[in-house]
Amino acid sequence: xxxxxxxxxxxxxxxxxxxxxxxxxxxxxxxxxxxxxxxxxxxxxxxxxxxxxxxxxxxxxxxxxxxxxxxxxxxxxxxxxxxxxxxxxxxxxxxxxxxxxxxxxxxxxxxxxxxxxxxxxxxxxxxxxxxxxxxxxxxxxxxxxxxxxxxxxxxxxxxxxxxxxxxxxxxxxxxxxxxxxxxxxxxxxxxxxxxxxxxxxxxxxxxxxxxxxxxxxxxxxxxxxxxxxxxxxxxxxxxxxxxxxxxxxxxxxxxxx
Numbered sequence: 001x002x003x004x005x006x007x008x009x010x011x012x013x014x015x016x017x018x019x020x021x022x023x024x025x026x027x028x029x030x031x032x033x034x035x036x037x038x039x040x041x042x043x044x045x046x047x048x049x050x051x052x053x054x055x056x057x058x059x060x061x062x063x064x065x066x067x068x069x070x071x072x073x074x075x076x077x078x079x080x081x082x083x084x085x086x087x088x089x090x091x092x093x094x095x096x097x098x099x100x101x102x103x104x105x106x107x108x109x110x111x112x113x114x115x116x117x118x119x120x121x122x123x124x125x126x127x128x129x130x131x132x133x134x135x136x137x138x139x140x141x142x143x144x145x146x147x148x149x150x151x152x153x154x155x156x157x158x159x160x161x162x163x164x165x166x167x168x169x170x171x172x173x174x175x176x177x178x179x180x181x182x183x184x185x186x187x188x189x190x191x192x193x194x195x196x197x198x199x200x201x202x203x204x205x206x207x208x209x210x211x212x213x214x215x216x217x218x219x220x221x222x223x224x225x226x227x228x229x230x231x232x233x234x235x236x237x238x239x240x241x242x243x244x245x246x247x248x249x250x251x252x253x254x255x256x257x
Contacts (some may be wrong), residue, residue: 001073003028007070008056015177021058028052051076099150102132106157107197111190113161117170125161129154149245153197156242163235164189169227171216181215184208192239202243209236 011024032052034108035045055072106129113125136150188208195201209232216225 002049004052005069007052008058009066012056012058025056025058032098077179098135102135102150103153103197106132106154107193110157110161110164112194113164114186114190114193118165118172122165129134129158129161152245153242157244159238160235160242161236163231167228167231167235170224170231181212185212197242199243202240205236205239209233 007024007028012021023247028228029049029052031047032049035041035048038045055069055076057068057072113121117126133154136154168182185208189205192201192204195204213229213232216229
């Protein structure tokens, strides 16, 4: 605020040239940009730069408007105080809400993995899951039951993704298997995943999985096709076990919505 007052109300009204304006605005912003390069000062430096530009209000015809500057300063201080008070009174990082949001994000990523190109898909999903696991770790230690459920969800999601990638790689090598058969299964898989993990969805993969197994069985038996069938049964086993372990709470209702 003092720097913005000095530049906007003292230096700029007297300077009519472009060079003087660039010097008056550029020097404080240069120090702000240098501070952004240091992680410990990045947030404060960004706030300084934004508020400096807002309060100095550079214009083509700069005028001394002390009353406007005081009003903007008081409004800024009041807004920051209200935001700080709101964050103190309202706790947004509830571990149960956060766990539900992370589970929903993991299921959405798993559904997107079914339609994503195989090139780089493993690194994409693994990186996002690593971020989810790190966020889950922030709530440890918490309630043992909730923590066990969240860890089980993450592990089951990783297992499903691994088997899904293995299935797609095997069927890519098995050239005689029609792409539309795999496409129908992946579409059904994505629809079931997006419906959420609950006991009602335990048998939802049985029919599309059996149809794909039948389609694979129509061609000659090779190692890749046998591995693909094994991956399908493993997918079915993991999904059933995950649904059986799901706790029937409002979480499943939220995901279903």
